[in-house]
Amino acid sequence: MWGWLFGFLALTLLLYLFFLKRELRKLTYKAKEIPISAGYGSKLYVDFREKSLMQLVDELNQMIEAFEQKNRQAKQMEENVRLSIAGLSHDLRTPLTSIHGYIQLLHATADETKKVQYLTIIEHSVRRLMEMADRFYDLARIETNQKEIVLSSLSLSSLVEETFLSFYEQFEEKKIELQFPEQAVNTPIIADSVMLVRVIQNIVQNMLRYADSKAIVRYEPDDRYLLFSVSNDIKPGSKVAIEKVFERFYTEDASRTNTESSGLGLYLSKKLVEKMNGKMNARMKDNWFILEIHFAVHRI
Known part of the structure; x- marks a missing residue:
């Protein structure tokens, strides 16, 4: 009787080892294929339901998920770079063409009044190029996580008034x-x-x-956030796709012939606000465009 029992146990052990070794070979083969053939959502699995083996598979699947997440991030960054280069090429072309054209006119005219006019336009285009370069630089640093954040307690209303008033002449002009x-x-x-x-x-x-013709600044504080909202009436005939205002390179003009806008301002602003643990959204009410930003309150 004992001989039969030992024989049965030995056969069971051999079968256990056989199936375990077979599953390990399958896992080894599948693991080697992961870097070149793993798709999104792919998982390893085993037919032999052994506790330690299943724990190993769970660990491997977590590694696969992390690997696929890195792949997705790399591809997204690649796509972002491609879009940035395409947008940069498009948006730089217009002011550069303008500068080149007016330089030619500047050389060709002897009229001092026209020279002053051409120089003013060239200066404006150069400022525009510098502004665009700053935005693309910010964009690159944000999307590669290189922009450092130094959080501190600040007076939002003071900075808002100071910044708005620095554009006083432009508001008066318009x-x-x-x-x-x-x-x-x-x-x-x-x-x-x-x-x-x-x-x-x-x-x-x-x-x-x-x-x-009008812009309104409001603040609504509560225990956790300070809501900073800015609203302005929009020009007659303007078409604002409110669901797209935070998209990269979105401009009101679908053909993107607007030389005053690269379509990066609100996209960058939202990214920067989120970096500071805030929230930013936009909405339309009647003929008014409203931006709402929630900043974390400093509790003393």
Whole structure:
């Protein structure tokens, strides 16, 4: 009887080892194929339901998920770079062509009045190129996680007023009336001062391009966030695709013939706000375009 029992146990052990070795060979073969053939959502599996083996497969599947996530991030970054290069090429062409054309006119004319006019246009185009270069530089640093963040307690209302008023002449020129809250809002927020100024500048520049005659700044503090909202009426005939305003290279003009806009301002602003642990959204109400930004409040 004992002989039969030992024989049965020996046969069971041999079968166990046989199936275990077979599954390990299959896993080894599949693991070698992962770098070249693994698709999104691919998983390893075993037919032999042994606890230790299943734990090993679970660990391997977690590694595969991490590998595929890295692949997705790499492909997304690749696509972002491709879009950036395409957008950069398109947007730089217009001001460069303008500069080249007016330089030719400058050389060809002896009229001092026209020379001053041409130089003013060239200066404007150069400033535009510098602004675009700054935005593309910011974009590259954000999307490669190279932009450092230094969070501190800041007065949002002070920075907003200071930045808006630095564009006072442009608002006057375009006859856009600015309206600030009657009472100061001193609620401090947690943000990066450099990033915050860039966000406000982008919002102002967007407003100068698309506002019709009026812009309103509001603040709504609560225990966790300070809501900063900026609204402006839009020009008659303007068509704003509200669901696309935060997309890369989106401009109101679908043909992107607007030489004043690269379509990166609000895209960058949203990225910067999120880097500072805030939220940014946009909506339309009647004929008004409204941007709403939530900044974390500094609790003293």
